[in-house]
Amino acid sequence: MSLYWPNEHVAIEIIDDPLAQPFDRSIDPEAIVFQITCAQVEDPEQNQAVMRQVCEAMGRRWPGDYIPGWTEANKALIRELTMGIDELPEYRDLI
DSSP: OEEEETTTTEEEEETTOTTOOOOOTTTOTTOEEEEEOHHHHHSHHHHHHHHHHHHHHTTOOOGGGTSTTHHHHHHHHHHHHHTTGGGSHHHHTTO
16 A cells, blocks of 8 residues: 655555555655555554654654644554454455
8 A cells, every 4th residue: 555645745655565556656756755564554653753754754743742642642543453454354365
C-alpha cells in the first residue's frame, strides 16, 4: 500500500506488505517517498517516529507536540488497529 498527499508531494510506501503497490513516481517525480516496513507500522514508537518525519516533510507540526494526551491515545489506537492483522485470510495465504 502507498499513501500519497499530492498537495504536499509526500508519499509513504509499505515495502514488505504482500498486498502493497509501490508509489508510482511518474505521478510526482518531486515527491518525498518514505519507505517503511510493516513492523514500523505496527510498533507505536516506530510508527510515530516515521509520522513525525512525514509531518515535517509536509510542513506541519506533530500533533503530539501541542495536543495534550494525543501521543498516548495514538499509540493505543495503533495497537488496537494492528492487533491480529497477520491472522486475516488475505495475509495468511500470502505469508
